[in-house]
Amino acid sequence: MDRYSRHRSLVTDEAWARLCGTTCVIVGVGGLGSTVVSLLARLGPVRLDIWDPGIVDEPDLNRQLLYGASDLGAQKAVVAAVGIGLMNPAATVGSRCQAFSAQAYAEAVRDDGPPPSTVLFDCVDNIAARREIEESRRRWDVPVFHGAVEAWWGQVATLLPDGGGYESIYGADWSQAPPEQEGGRPIMPHVVTTIASAQIGEFLRWIEKPDLANAAHSLWYFDGRRLESTTVRLGPGTGAGG
Amino acid sequence: MNGTVSIRGFGPLEEVVPDGTVTLELPATSAAIRTALEARWPALSGVGYSLAVDQTIVGADEMVTDAGEIALLPPFAGG
Numbered sequence: 605m606d607r608y609s610r611h612r613s614l615v616t617d618e619a620w621a622r623l624c625g626t627t628c629v630i631v632g633v634g635g636l637g638s639t640v641v642s643l644l645a646r647l648g649p650v651r652l653d654i655w656d657p658g659i660v661d662e663p664d665l666n667r668q669l670l671y672g673a674s675d676l677g678a679q680k681a682v683v684a685a686v687g688i689g690l691m692n693p694a695a696t697v698g699s700r701c702q703a704f705s706a707q708a709y710a711e712a713v714r715d716d717g718p719p720p721s722t723v724l725f726d727c728v729d730n731i732a733a734r735r736e737i738e739e740s741r742r743r744w745d746v747p748v749f750h751g752a753v754e755a756w757w758g759q760v761a762t763l764l765p766d767g768g769g770y771e772s773i774y775g776a777d778w779s780q781a782p783p784e785q786e787g788g789r790p791i792m793p794h795v796v797t798t799i800a801s802a803q804i805g806e807f808l809r810w811i812e813k814p815d816l817a818n819a820a821h822s823l824w825y826f827d828g829r830r831l832e833s834t835t836v837r838l839g840p841g842t843g844a845g846g
Numbered sequence: 847m848n849g850t851v852s853i854r855g856f857g858p859l860e861e862v863v864p865d866g867t868v869t870l871e872l873p874a875t876s877a878a879i880r881t882a883l884e885a886r887w888p889a890l891s892g893v894g895y896s897l898a899v900d901q902t903i904v905g906a907d908e909m910v911t912d913a914g915e916i917a918l919l920p921p922f923a924g925g
Contacts (some may be wrong), residue, residue, distance in 0.1 A: 632925050634925050635924075635925055636925045637925070674877050727925050729923070729924050729925035730923060730925075731923055734923075751925070752921070752922040752923050752924060752925065753922055753925065754857075754922040754924045755857075755858065755923045756857070757856070757857035757858070757922060758922060759922055772903065773896075773921050774894075774921050775894070775896070775906070775921075776906055779894070779895060780894035780895060780920075780921055781877065781894060781921060781923060782894055782920070782921065782922065782923050784923075787922075788924075791924055791925040808906050810873065823903070823919075825856055825857070825919060827856070827857065829915065834856065834901075834917070835901070836896075836898040836902060836903050836917065837901060837902040837903065838902075838903050
């Protein structure tokens with residue numbers, strides 16, 4: 605039996621080819637990123653490019669599923685790459701122990717730009733990194749699968765090249781973005797895995813239909829305490845702030 | 847004219863703005879609606895949130911002519 609036999613029949617041949625031919629840039633392999641890369645690696649012989657400057661700290665172990673006690677103090681990007689290699693040796697993994705920035709990414713892809721069919725997964729834990737992702741999204745016209753969490757809640761959105769960007773989520777000039785929190789934000793583990801799984805769900809919808817209008821221009825909110833969710837539409841170029 | 851609109855705070859804002867209704871004068875800009883909501887619930891002032899009118903996030907100074915439901919959605923940033 606093929607290792608993908610339990611889900612291969614659920615996607616079209618065209619979608620499968622797109623899955624195998626897409627380069628997935630994972631920005632951050634903390635809580636969201638751990639689950640995102642694990643699910644991607646199990647989906648198929650994917651191409652992953654992992655960016656994370658961090659090391660594994662003890663508070664990470666409540667939700668960052670790639671890591672265990674023996675990984676404390678190790679570089680997340682390195683441990684993640686090793687773990688993915690064990691999960692699926694057919695996956696191609698590049699790991700960079702550095703913070704993602706628009707300039708660093710431009711240098712990484714050099715003059716040719718990103719490989720055809722590149723997507724970014726926003727799995728970061730701060731607004732400054734999202735500003736860098738947004739700059740790259742605009743420069744290279746790549747889709748971004750955005751996820752974010754805090755406490756009992758989280759959100760998911762797909763930002764396509766021809767749609768609105770982060771201003772539709774965080775307000776014009778990022779005016780509605782929450783302030784950074786020293787020592788990290790409180791986060792309930794099941795919310796993290798739910799949001800990361802929803803990012804993969806959005807990615808699969810894009811794989812099936814890259815111009816999917818339904819997934820783009822909408823924001824999915826999840827409440828992990830009430831176990832409720834709601835979807836709202838994002839107007840193109842909406843500045844949510846006031 | 848004054849209208850009764852369902853109101854909902856999402857996530858941490860559910861404790862600031864309990865599910866219920868609010869009376870608003872419409873049409874109004876989204877900025878005016880924010881001002882009215884923050885006058886009623888002062889704890890909203892200084893908190894970042896998006897305003898969704900009938901499941902659509904409205905822009906910073908967009909005119910709202912009619913509304914059945916308004917949701918207050920604070921964006922999250924952790925990972």
